[in-house]
Amino acid sequence: MAQVKEEVSQLLGRLAAGIDDVIEAEMSTALEAVGDEGPPSVGELAEIDLPLLMGHIFSDGTTGRLRIWQEPVEKNVYFEAGLPVMAASNDVADRMLAMLVRERVVSAPQQEEVEKVVDATGRKVGAVLVDMGFLRSDELLPAVRRHYESIILTLFGWTAGRWQMEPGMIAGPERTRLLRHPAALVREGLARGYSTEKIAVHVGSGKNLFVLDASGGSADLVAQMLPDPAEVRVPLLFDGVRSLDEVARSSGLPDTIVWQIAFALSCFGVLRPARSGGGANQGFRIGVRDLQIARERVVARHVLAQEGDYFQVLGVDREADATEIRRAHQRLSRECAAEVLGPELTHELKPVVDTIREVLDEGLRILSTPALRAAYELNLAPGPEEQAQQPESSAELPPEAPKG
Numbered sequence: 001m002a003q004v005k006e007e008v009s010q011l012l013g014r015l016a017a018g019i020d021d022v023i024e025a026e027m028s029t030a031l032e033a034v035g036d037e038g039p040p041s042v043g044e045l046a047e048i049d050l051p052l053l054m055g056h057i058f059s060d061g062t063t064g065r066l067r068i069w070q071e072p073v074e075k076n077v078y079f080e081a082g083l084p085v086m087a088a089s090n091d092v093a094d095r096m097l098a099m100l101v102r103e104r105v106v107s108a109p110q111q112e113e114v115e116k117v118v119d120a121t122g123r124k125v126g127a128v129l130v131d132m133g134f135l136r137s138d139e140l141l142p143a144v145r146r147h148y149e150s151i152i153l154t155l156f157g158w159t160a161g162r163w164q165m166e167p168g169m170i171a172g173p174e175r176t177r178l179l180r181h182p183a184a185l186v187r188e189g190l191a192r193g194y195s196t197e198k199i200a201v202h203v204g205s206g207k208n209l210f211v212l213d214a215s216g217g218s219a220d221l222v223a224q225m226l227p228d229p230a231e232v233r234v235p236l237l238f239d240g241v242r243s244l245d246e247v248a249r250s251s252g253l254p255d256t257i258v259w260q261i262a263f264a265l266s267c268f269g270v271l272r273p274a275r276s277g278g279g280a281n282q283g284f285r286i287g288v289r290d291l292q293i294a295r296e297r298v299v300a301r302h303v304l305a306q307e308g309d310y311f312q313v314l315g316v317d318r319e320a321d322a323t324e325i326r327r328a329h330q331r332l333s334r335e336c337a338a339e340v341l342g343p344e345l346t347h348e349l350k351p352v353v354d355t356i357r358e359v360l361d362e363g364l365r366i367l368s369t370p371a372l373r374a375a376y377e378l379n380l381a382p383g384p385e386e387q388a389q390q391p392e393s394s395a396e397l398p399p400e401a402p403k404g
Contacts, residue, residue: 042162042163043162043164045160045161045162046160049158050186050189051186051190051194053165054186054267055186058182058268059082059268061081061082061322061326062079063079063167063322063368064079064166064168064169065077065165065166066079066163066166068161068163070158070162074089074090075088075089075090075152075155080177080365080369081365085170085177085178086148086177087149088151096143096147097129099143100129100143105143113132117132126140141176148178149178149180149185152185153185153189154193155189156189156190156193157192159198168370183224184224184225184227187225187260187261190260190264196256199263203259203263206245209241209242209243209244210271210274211238211271211272212236217333217361218270221268221270222265225264225268230252230253231261234247235261244262294341298341298345298352301336301356305360310359310362310363313363318380322368325363325364329360329361332360333360336356341353
């Protein structure tokens with residue numbers, strides 16, 4: 001029995017040490033510079049706040065650190081190719097243990113026990129939580145991700161402060177990343193802590209008309225933003241004919257919900273004011289286009305997406321910079337848009353088009369993030385440019401023809 005207890009004790013010790021390493025990596029705010037990508041941009045939250053910032057960062061595919069502060073509190077959100085991947089804060093209320101208490105995963109008495117052990121031993125909170133049985137080891141990393149989300153979501157309630165975007169700064173590649181799309185975080189943040197009055201400033205009167213932009217990856221963005229089936233049909237009601245109030249009535253949802261959805265969509269550029277005399281089909285370019293030619297073009301793009309590397313799929317050379325890559329992604333995404341393909345091909349080729357979009361989006365993410373791009377290029381076969389630079393002597397010679 002004594003031997004079993006000793007083995008269990010050693011196992012718990014190794015587990016605790018491992019958890020300490022995980023927490024050390026997850027909670028560290030050490031940054032890694034990935035190149036000079038221009039000077040930081042700064043501003044006031046009173047002029048442009050978090051929902052709009054996240055929409056711009058996503059649309060631009062920015063990699064870097066967003067600092068937001070209101071003395072003495074400072075919070076940082078890290079982005080890769082426009083996607084939030086990590087967050088940190090110096091606010092006591094943002095600590096992971098405080099979050100777990102709010103979630104009722106840990107009780108107030110348990111919090112006191114954990115804090116006493118942490119103060120007495122200097123061990124990390126996560127290790128103590130697991131060691132004391134208040135958190136399973138497999139629950140730790142999901143809790144870390146929720147911790148990041150919690151830090152971001154509290155920023156939606158800020159009405160004052162300053163922000164600074166520092167391009168080219170990322171958290172180390174070994175750290176766990178957030179899994180949620182920025183559009184989903186914006187939607188939840190608006191529901192949690194963003195006032196209706198502030199939304200009204202952005203969308204204006206309930207009599208205003210809006211139209212959904214179906215180009216690019218808007219369908220994927222809407223799906224990420226609105227997982228609730230009751231809300232999914234709301235974007236489709238923005239047809240440039242119904243007013244904002246009429247969309248709310250047609251949806252059967254509360255006005256506040258519809259206004260939140262409208263503002264969130266506009267932050268990511270997929271909802272825009274309707275032009276006078278326009279409607280849902282304004283700019284719809286179907287006509288009598290040769291469907292067979294369009295079909296063959298999409299199928300060829302699909303084959304390339306399955307067989308080519310990301311440079312080939314995006315149609316850029318291997319020296320292309322982030323701006324060229326984003327432009328290529330936008331152009332090719334528009335080619336797959338429903339308003340370009342028309343309803344017949346959009347329905348017929350939906351699985352094919354979805355695959356193309358997934359590969360385009362993944363290519364943008366990889367090639368726009370210097371650290372990920374460098375790792376990807378290491379595993380690529382030499383391109384035509386590299387092959388052309390190889391000396392002729394390195395090429396395999398054909399066998400000599402037999403004489404006589």
